[in-house]
Amino acid sequence: MSKIKRAEGRAVDGLRPMEAKVGVVPSADGSAMFKIGKTIAIASVRGPRKLHPKFLQNPEQGRLRCFYNMVSFSGSGDRVRPGPNRRTKEINLVMESALAPALNLKQFPNCAIDVFINLVQTDAGTRCAAITAAAMALADAGFEMKDMVAAVAVGMSGGNVIADLDYIEDSAEDGVDIPIAMMPNEGKITLLQLDGKIAPKSLDEALKLAKVVCKKIYDVQRKALADHYTIADEPTKKVTKKATKKAKKEAKK
């Protein structure tokens, strides 16, 4: 099964190359970038702040608001019309419900926590990349979280159960797209959507695969978050290493 290779020589359970970085938007309370293949999501968190209009305020708990946006040049074809539309409305909703279980919103009555996600480049799997980036940004902002949230799409294309579909696989005739978000330590699913036709047996297989690959994404998240602060102490060391190398070179000359 794993011998079947996909485009770019990926294995069926292989993810596209990933990259993550925290603190990319200095003006935000917390921010993160997550890149998977050609899909790049930049999330920035602001808040808690007062929720307006006032009738939306809830004295019981705060409200998480997500603002998903594909920037105009993000697609590979025509200009994408940025701003809210039917599709982003749905994605905002599923993102809010995917992230909220990890947060303790009861701490922020009458408040809103805003998460802005901009997709600067897209190649399928945007809502998953957005959730992954948003979870990192929320952790970076210092919010209390039960667990991180890692998201990935699994599905079927060409009769195989595969992980992390790219645009060609996603839009194929027999393509099945299942975006899944999970709390990796809790082992709980917070987002599960299904687009396409799939046999129950294959769905089980896909969900099992999702659990495995979500852990991989989680590892990238944790490395980015921990490195952001451990690397911050390093510069003195790095400078000295470089300095010693330079000194050695000069000595040789």
Place this chain on the structure above:
Amino acid sequence: MGKLFVEERQIVIPGDQLATGMDYLPAGGAYRNGEDIRSSVLGVLTMNGRVLRVIPLKSQYRPRSGDMVICKIAEMTNNVWFAQLTESRDGVLTQREVPEYINDGDDLSHYYNYGDYVLAKIVTATRTSIALTLKGPGLRKLRGGRLVEVNPARVPRIIGKQGSMIGTIKDKTGCRMIVGQNGVVWLQGSPQQEGVAMAAIDLICEKGHLQGLTDIVGAFIDERMKDVTDVEEVSHNDAGKMHADEEQPTRTARPQRSEGRSQRGRRE
């Protein structure tokens, strides 16, 4: 017997398993999930015997009664002021909680106007309302100086153990300094002194997760103060001239306030 998965001073992220077994205990920033103890924030792990605590790298301000805060008068009605503690929370300051005698029907902006910053104390804090007072040693309107906003998670580091860090900054820069628990810092000195103090605060915020920060900051300020040309005596005279009316009474109150500061530092 329980098992520990992390080391002291390690950086942990939300959901990280810190330990397993009932002989370990979760404190702030950690929670128990069945047998496991997990982190609930991004922060640095500290252990005190079998108590595991995660000190957050950033956080949101949670008002508690007794906190000294620096807040801005944002709104007022016929008989109360509303002061902004953070972007999301307002405190109520009633007429009877200010030291001035206010005649019936007086315009409140005559005493504390929109945009004024005050050093106030939280009397009570509930989930939805905060009551403030200006009656107490050192509590007053802040005149002159400048304000720096920092993340509330850094406030204990800016104050330091028993006020060591704030003492270092005050002594070495010659600035007057008040740290509100809500993350607003007030500084007053000559422009260059204020600049050095602000840079020191930035440094603390940036390197707040490191150990031995007081020494680093001390050395940093010493280095920066070499370039300061408007010398201490001159600036003190300036301050005296500019705020003569305010300086006199507060000068006697100052040692008292700094005592209060250090006590707060200890509690943190």
